[in-house]
Amino acid sequence: MPIYDYQCTSCNHQLEAIQKFSDAPLLECPSCKAPELKKLLSMPGFRLKGSGWYETDFKTGAKKNLAGGDKSE
Template structure:
């Protein structure tokens, strides 16, 4: 269930409420008892669970070998 943030347009009181997505938004301010409570738009929080999310999960166990550039020039000898 997401946590929604609300702010009263009348008194400026802010609160957070854990609600189902299907629940109706709150309208009554608990601080001033008006119906001026509106839902704020805020960033969603998320949790990275399981494997594959950390740098150590992708590192190779062995060292990488660097390939040396090959010499593509052909040597010509004069006769």
């Protein structure tokens, strides 16, 4: 589930909320209780783990290890 950043336009309180895509946006500020929360634009954060899934998953033969260069065994 994505993490959304919100800021209250009344008291400038900022918070993060984990919500589903289908959830309605938050409206009430937990700090001042005013219905003034607005979503902020933020950078998505994610990490690609593994041993080169982007390079090796769909390639075969000599094309399989392009990042290895001219390694000799």
